[in-house]
Amino acid sequence: MTEHEQTGLADDASAETATEGGTNDNRQPDRGTPIRAETVDAALDALHGEGMAGYSYAYLDEHTKREVRRATLKAIAIPGHQVPYASRPMPLARGWGTGGIQVSLSVLGPDDTFKVIDQGTDGSVNAANIRRLAEETANVSTTTDTTEADVIQTRHRIPEEVLCDDQLLVLQVPVTDPLRKVDPSDAANRKRHAHRNYGKMWVHLYENVVEWGEINIGASYPTMVAGRYLMSPSPIPRWDTPKLDDADHLSIFAAGREARIYAVPPNTRVKPLAFEDRQFTVERFPDRACHLCGSEDTFLVELSETRDGSDGRFETCYVCNDTSFCEKRHSDPDRPKDHHLDREGVDWGPGTPDVPRTTADDAASERGESG
Amino acid sequence: MGYVAAVAGEELIQRAEALFEKQRVAGDSDDLTLEQLDDQLGRLTSQVMSEAGLYAPRLAALAVKQAQGDTVEAAFLLRAYRSTLERFDETRPTLTSEMLACRRVSPSFKDVPGGQILGPTKDYTQRLLDFTLADSETVDPTAGWELEEAGEPEPLTNVMELLREEGLVAAPENPAADERREPVDTTREPLTHPVSRDAVLQELARGETGAVTALGYSALRGYGQVHPTLAEVRVGKLPVRIEHPYTGEEVTMTHTEVTESEAVVPLYAKRDDPQFAFGYGLTFGRNERKAIGMTVLDASIQVNSTEEPAENAEFVLDTVDGMDSFGFIEHLKLPHYVTFQSILDRIRSIRERKEAAAEPTTDQPGGGDETDADKVETDRGRSIEASQGAPEGSNGD
Numbered sequence: 001m002t003e004h005e006q007t008g009l010a011d012d013a014s015a016e017t018a019t020e021g022g023t024n025d026n027r028q029p030d031r032g033t034p035i036r037a038e039t040v041d042a043a044l045d046a047l048h049g050e051g052m053a054g055y056s057y058a059y060l061d062e063h064t065k066r067e068v069r070r071a072t073l074k075a076i077a078i079p080g081h082q083v084p085y086a087s088r089p090m091p092l093a094r095g096w097g098t099g100g101i102q103v104s105l106s107v108l109g110p111d112d113t114f115k116v117i118d119q120g121t122d123g124s125v126n127a128a129n130i131r132r133l134a135e136e137t138a139n140v141s142t143t144t145d146t147t148e149a150d151v152i153q154t155r156h157r158i159p160e161e162v163l164c165d166d167q168l169l170v171l172q173v174p175v176t177d178p179l180r181k182v183d184p185s186d187a188a189n190r191k192r193h194a195h196r197n198y199g200k201m202w203v204h205l206y207e208n209v210v211e212w213g214e215i216n217i218g219a220s221y222p223t224m225v226a227g228r229y230l231m232s233p234s235p236i237p238r239w240d241t242p243k244l245d246d247a248d249h250l251s252i253f254a255a256g257r258e259a260r261i262y263a264v265p266p267n268t269r270v271k272p273l274a275f276e277d278r279q280f281t282v283e284r285f286p287d288r289a290c291h292l293c294g295s296e297d298t299f300l301v302e303l304s305e306t307r308d309g310s311d312g313r314f315e316t317c318y319v320c321n322d323t324s325f326c327e328k329r330h331s332d333p334d335r336p337k338d339h340h341l342d343r344e345g346v347d348w349g350p351g352t353p354d355v356p357r358t359t360a361d362d363a364a365s366e367r368g369e370s371g
Numbered sequence: 372m373g374y375v376a377a378v379a380g381e382e383l384i385q386r387a388e389a390l391f392e393k394q395r396v397a398g399d400s401d402d403l404t405l406e407q408l409d410d411q412l413g414r415l416t417s418q419v420m421s422e423a424g425l426y427a428p429r430l431a432a433l434a435v436k437q438a439q440g441d442t443v444e445a446a447f448l449l450r451a452y453r454s455t456l457e458r459f460d461e462t463r464p465t466l467t468s469e470m471l472a473c474r475r476v477s478p479s480f481k482d483v484p485g486g487q488i489l490g491p492t493k494d495y496t497q498r499l500l501d502f503t504l505a506d507s508e509t510v511d512p513t514a515g516w517e518l519e520e521a522g523e524p525e526p527l528t529n530v531m532e533l534l535r536e537e538g539l540v541a542a543p544e545n546p547a548a549d550e551r552r553e554p555v556d557t558t559r560e561p562l563t564h565p566v567s568r569d570a571v572l573q574e575l576a577r578g579e580t581g582a583v584t585a586l587g588y589s590a591l592r593g594y595g596q597v598h599p600t601l602a603e604v605r606v607g608k609l610p611v612r613i614e615h616p617y618t619g620e621e622v623t624m625t626h627t628e629v630t631e632s633e634a635v636v637p638l639y640a641k642r643d644d645p646q647f648a649f650g651y652g653l654t655f656g657r658n659e660r661k662a663i664g665m666t667v668l669d670a671s672i673q674v675n676s677t678e679e680p681a682e683n684a685e686f687v688l689d690t691v692d693g694m695d696s697f698g699f700i701e702h703l704k705l706p707h708y709v710t711f712q713s714i715l716d717r718i719r720s721i722r723e724r725k726e727a728a729a730e731p732t733t734d735q736p737g738g739g740d741e742t743d744a745d746k747v748e749t750d751r752g753r754s755i756e757a758s759q760g761a762p763e764g765s766n767g768d
Binding site: 055056059060061064084085086087088089090091093094095096098118119120124125126128129132155156157174184185186187190212213214216217218219220235236237238239257259260283284299300301302321 | 381383384387447450451453454455457557558559560561562563564565677685686694695697698699700701702705706707708709710712713714715716717718720721724
């Protein structure tokens with residue numbers, strides 16, 4: 001549409017500094033985006049640009065995009081800190097990625113390539129729905145190839161392929177505060193964050209160990225960011241959590257319903273909470289390989305299906321959760337996760353070695369095969 | 372291979388949409404017109420407008436039609452549309468004492484200035500199904516009424532004002548002139564706690580009718596101290612006024628129908644000068660239930676305690692919004708393969724540990740194999756029972 005509409009993060013940074021001196025700027029009523037035109041007809045014509053008829057470029061009005069970008073910049077400046085923003089009603093239901101799509105639409109420009117994954121796959125209905133909203137309103141091209149995307153919006157996975165410093169990962173967040181499980185009050189938890197008072201969380205983990213012998217948190221494992229803020233990495237599996245540590249890419253976490261944005265900038269320390277004698281462990285897939293591509297170093301999900309000759313009996317098998325990478329491995333089984341980088345051996349994936357094999361693990365794998 | 376339950380593209384989504392739309396048109400009946408919805412199902416469009424925070428009867432009728440009568444979905448359509456609109460101006464504040472009421476009841480006084488106006492209500496109707504409505508021609512039951520010329524309608528005296536003049540009811544906070552600020556707009560500013568009363572009122576006014584009613588009821592049911600006496604409930608029209616952009620004069624653009632409710636609460640606000648506390652409710656359209664529920668919640672939140680759900684602003688505002696609760700409740704239908712795999716790993720790990728601990732050593736003297744096997748089974752059963760509190764699930768993703 002116009003140059004003004006395509007401002008990126010950098011432009012907004014200067015815009016923010018410019019208005020910072022103004023007093024009570026944010027109390028001014030929102031008068032919308034002025035359109036410069038000689039006549040009313042010209043002004044109305046100017047409203048129609050690329051994208052969906054009758055709507056702004058990238059759906060959101062420019063005020064909203066600016067606000068989201070400002071919140072995002074603040075979040076990057078204070079890694080792990082939850083920044084409130086006035087989340088707008090989107091044409092998607094809240095809880096279905098409305099925070100993620102607000103960030104994505106605020107940073108996407110027409111030259112960008114956009115990838116959307118939902119629980120590891122580009123093919124899910126909700127991912128397709130979010131993708132087509134961006135396609136229709138922001139004129140972006142889309143891809144399922146992780147290495148080709150400029151912006152990746154994701155629900156609860158970090159792709160298997162290593163992300164680079166020119167890529168932006170937008171993670172959808174259902175529950176913003178890891179302390180919610182120990183106290184439902186955000187007001188109380190905000191104070192805890194301010195004082196870096198995470199005692200209640202430590203006690204919770206300790207009680208876990210006492211009751212179950214280990215920490216029984218599945219996804220959205222609480223992590224410390226840059227040694228300062230406790231953060232929920234969103235419900236990504238523990239498998240993906242170490243990928244946030246000292247990453248090359250920028251991760252932005254966005255919640256629409258809870259109206260918060262937070263971020264992990266590149267090369268930031270991200271450390272899961274754990275005890276010296278109860279280490280952080282990732283999901284185990286002992287002796288498992290992807291049923292389709294044979295990968296043993298990817299996050300697998302299990303499914304039950306009937307196979308030829310099984311007389312209609314259901315059998316459990318495992319497949320890669322990242323369907324895009326699984327396809328690549330299918331044609332090239334030895335392709336490393338950093339195949340697209342200049343350097344090799346990038347540490348990406350499970351951050352801790354598998355827990356030492358025990359007899360219990362053996363028993364489990366036997367049971368899995370027979371059942 | 373069907374391991375992605377929903378492999379999809381645009382076509383699949385469009386087909387699902389088409390099937391949904393087909394449900395609406397599958398019958399042989401005529402298409403509902405927006406006029407029919409607006410005229411005949413006014414309660415429905417009122418509810419949608421109030422939950423959307425947008426007064427637009429025709430758009431509300433369209434939303435109701437498109438959502439096939441699902442009020443939350445319809446309010447959602449309106450809100451999503453509203454959020455894309457340019458804001459041209461802001462209206463001047465209106466005193467609700469200007470209201471031209473078609474209905475006004477005061478449960479606190481038998482005789483109130485201006486009198487009780489029963490107006491259109493079902494309150495005292497026997498709830499019997501009227502089978503004549505099923506197939507009869509529409510008749511206007513008031514057609515034969517002989518009406519006198521009533522003259523110009525007069526605004527009614529506000530009952531709450533009378534009580535305030537007597538010093539019986541605490542006044543709302545009225546900050547000094549230099550501390551006054553523009554009201555918060557929670558659609559444009561993020562809500563953080565502690566929250567100001569104007570933000571509370573805005574959120575309650577946009578709250579889901581069922582949620583406002585249920586939470587208000589919870590206070591009356593005993594989970595709270597507030598049991599108000601309504602000063603009055605009024606239904607009527609209020610003018611929408613703006614400053615003319617060229618002349619600068621105040622002009623009335625249109626009117627909105629609203630329901631207003633005010634209550635006194637027998638909680639004495641001050642010890643040295645005992646006064647009743649109060650509550651206030653206002654919704655778009657005719658929706659007395661929601662307005663009264665809002666009144667109870669406003670009064671309860673002013674008590675400001677964490678003892679009772681309705682008195683805890685955070686609890687009420689976190690749960691009262693239809694769009695939030697609807698979206699998050701229904702998102703549970705989305706795939707959760709990853710988070711579920713993650714938690715499967717945890718419960719298996721814990722179960723394996725327990726099983727390993729329970730397993731007898733093979734060269735244990737005495738005891739037949741069968742007995743040991745039984746024991747393991749029993750322990751396993753126990754460990755399943757014991758895991759009722761765990762694992763932590765997928766943490767509400």
